[in-house]
Amino acid sequence: MNGLLILLIIVLLGVAAWQLSKIFSLTQIGTAKDDSAIATDKDNNINGYLMFAFVAFIYIFTIYSFVKWGSFVLDTPASLHGKDVDRLMNISMAIIFFVQTFTQFLLHYFAFKYRGKEGQKALYFADNNKLEAIWTIIPVIVLAVLILYGLYTWNQIMYVNEDEEVINIELYAKQFGWEARYSGEDNTLGKANVRYIKDVNTLGVDMADPASQDDKVVGEIHLPVGKKIHFRMRSQDVLHSAYMPHFRAQMNCVPGMVTEFAFVPTLTTEDMRGTAMMMKKVDGINKIRAKKSQALLAEGKPALEPYKFDYLLLCNKICGASHYNMQLKIIVESEADYKKWLKEQKTLSVVIKEANAPKVDPAANPADAKVVVDTTKMLAQVVGKN
């Protein structure tokens, strides 16, 4: 299939090259003797018209892109500050599109309009301070507005008011997965360092710290809607980036330091699933998946699961071979549901106690040890193969 596709592309390329050279040579008929390597009036004419066609191409391609791919763009922010981000984005985009449309037109239209002709004399026009002032001052004003608006929003987002009531959650990154730590009853995260990592204490929480006792480590994030969540990010190995596109939130996870980002989720997972935009998107995706499933079934492979929308935490900083598969589900729910879920989670101190509890069957011990050795060996083999 691929070989065929590549062959097809090569054939099409050949045809295109042949046709293009034919067009160019055909247009030279009137001046058959002209084999100059410098543009003639004829060349100026053709390329002038092509310049005009090119600005049309840019416009049409832009419109096509919006119609065809406009729905890809993240819509309906799921966080409080996301609305401000999107508003600023829309304003910037509007300015960009205006400038793009206008300047591309001028550039290509002039290239067409003033294409060289025998006897045409160019205007000796070297300088004009008024014009220079105009296109210095207008960008200055526009950018001043954008900068001020941008900085205002940035300050709103990035500085967390210390007195505000927040829920403290730690996002913990490692090759290639995420974990999260909830701060428990005291709403304070216990101290942690990779040097404390041991067995089930995978985040290196310092269990000597009283604040650590009620911390809960989980493999799925639940957030109550409408509450400010203060994330603190850590990484145990390389740089990662905690990217939550639907919440317009992102912050790098840096080994050796704690970074922060806070936001208020405003739409529960169910709310988001119910928006018209998302229903349409999921519908489209499921159509694609159904088609793929048919192909898979034909090959005797299992079909794909139908897609259901969930908020995601993705890694967005190159972090190693499996960087492309480092994700965690985020569930936004009502405060009651959130509290219920959190209650069900065991605190880290309990988890550690259970893990260290003496085994009931003494005969199992040597067997356990053996199993451990075996897994290490197997791991080593797997690593070696990679």
Place this chain on the structure above:
Amino acid sequence: MSHDHGHHKDTFITKYIFSIDHKMIAKQYLISGLLMGIIGVVLSLFFRMQLAWPEQSFEIFKIFLGEKMAPGGVMRNDIYLALVTIHGTIMVFFVLTAGLSGTFSNLLIPLQIGARDMASGFMNMLSFWMFFVSCIVMIASLFVESGPASAGWTIYPPLSAIEEAIPGSGMGMTLWLVSMAIFIASSLMGSLNYIVTVINLRTEGMTMTRLPLTVWAFFVTAIIGVISFPVLFSAALLLIFDRSFGTSFYLSDIFIKGEVLHYQGGSPVLFEHLFWFLGHPEVYIVLLPALGITSEVIATNSRKPIFGYRAMIASIIAIAFLSTIVWGHHMFISGMNPFLGSVFTFTTLLIAIPSAVKAFNYITTLWKGNLQLNPGMLFSIGLVSTFITGGLTGIILGDSTLDINVHDTYFVVAHFHLVMGISALYGFFAGVYHWFPRMFGRMMNKTQGYIHFWVTAVCAYGVFFPMHFIGMAGLPRRYYTNSNFPLFDELADTNVLITVFALVGSAFQLVFFWNFFYSIFRGKKAPMNPWRSNTLEWTAPVEHMHGNWPGEIPAVHRWPYDYSKPGHDEDFVPQNVPMKDGEVELHH
């Protein structure tokens, strides 16, 4: 520089290999840059194929990547990252820095300012050969057992520092660092030479305000290079220390493969600061020479003075100055203090002002001109077009608030490829088409040039325009495949389209290569001044000779942009033509 340069008897070795003649060194840079360009582009096609048709088997991977990198013809996921890394490194440093600047600074600075050669011919030769060695080391890194460097062209530690994190951070990364250290030394020698030459060796009458804008651009570029490259050198040196001697400049609290490493107290954020202190000016090191070339080509082919000569110089200097104080916009979400983010947003968005001035000046130069649409001119106009399209999205990425959500997505990939990749490449092509007669004494075929331009122009938009949309969908860059996220399933077709455009666009570069190499040997013999240009390089004989001019160096009497000046019969007045009685220099 003495006049007896022309009397040396050249052997093959001194003429073509260890040449100290700037024109020959320029050609050496050009050919090496083009060859590196082929490698860089082919690598990108490989990973584009993986993105369009994920984890499928390709015969071509079996041949070029081999069983180890692509078992059964399916590209391995860490090799994908290696290809991305080496593609970026080669294109940014080896093609668009050394290839572009090395070729045209060397060729044009002495010829356009009226000098017999560079200030130090020997250092110039050394600069090229160190560049050549760095190319060899970089290419060699593709063949090491554990694979080439795979931490991205930005080589952020700890990923680049710890072999356990990714195999490419072993021997591959060591060679990468060695290659770049040699490259930086080469680049510094080149830059110092350019600066000294421009300051000291201008011919009689060639004041700074009579310099062609090309020379201004090369001059300022060299200054930025001298300021910023040493910082990358220090960054690389400290990284070498962390990697090999157990220091902790960038590393702290690392637990990997079940073990705690001894590093403590370092910070990767420090590396990011040092890297981008070069990394951002680097963008302008790539772009300014292309803009300089464009200024010259547009003015000559419009048969009009470049509009706002002094504003152009001012904006080059403004861009250069600002470029050294904006690096933090790559780090808005790195964990640095948000206040710093505010400062960098402010300085970054300021760059839009001199950029806008440049764009409008180019457009005004076209207005009421008599445009000779030669291939070089088409690429120059194309540059202005992609510079605008790519530059405008910089307003979004430079705004810290908006950067939060598009940082490291395909939106960024679209932005920088258009504004510095494609634009600089167009500048490169414009320069090659325009100065080919000066370099090889022959003309390139214009029809093939036209085909090359129009297909490239369409494909460049075809590749990078859709990337804005998949970026705004939240698709991160440097993902081996998107198939692990059902959310991104709808983007698959777009990825195929992008790859097809990339394949077609790249295939048509063969037209250029054919045209280039064929014309070196078989092209039409070039007249002395084919584009009827004003600058001094066209007053020197076509034949290769040391010292550039057989007799006296011409003296300069006017600025380089007296095109279609009233009171003259021809539509160009070369710089060495004395002023007529009562004629005034109008641009002052």
